[in-house]
Amino acid sequence: MNTGGIIEDVKSSNTKVKDNLSLVYYSRTGKTERFIEKVTEVFDIPTSSINEYQSGKYILITPTYNFGEVPVEINEFLSNHNENMVAVMSAGNRNWGQNFAKSGETLSKKYNVDLIGKIEMMGTQSDIEKLVNYIKQLE
Template identity: 30%
Template structure:
């Protein structure tokens, strides 16, 4: 099964994480753009901005494409304390999605492997429930 990863990146941290992920798995990765309309179910990776807020670009993407998103993950900085990766928590609450993973900055190779494991666990738990996303 090929997974789709939709991602938003401002400083390049999420971009670097996603490209490490793609190199390990061959999964499809698509950077969020203002006019992106998706047709494949996938997982969202975003970043946290401000004081633990969702980036405006991620918010717009979710308004248009939420029905295709199966989980949310976020990059952050542990120096932000409780706001670390908080964008994932907010998206999770707004769209009733599981928070799959949070990683610091661009993530380590260990983080990439943990994310892959989380995606695989998601599929084991949810099976092929993808029909309601179409």
């Protein structure tokens, strides 16, 4: 991966986020998990799947299924853990047109949290930078 700009700045500063913030994700096909792996290659932040989540503030990374819907597993998770979500980032496929990564919009409105952005498939360097920039402005 080409790591320029902010990614190099983050790597060289050994930035570690506050211990009370993590990335929580759901990944049925592995694409969202691969995005999380790419983020943690350049930014030191705790991560967990929705099944491993314990406690604390988190940013949710979720796929979008069935042409714009929030995965059932995410809705079930949030029924018990929405109070600690500070923001959401969603993934999808641009072939879905206006429903591309729509789960993030839906959750942002429902839970009144920031929508950091939408990523296609496993995300790009620009998507990683957008997430890292968002986290850094929280510190």
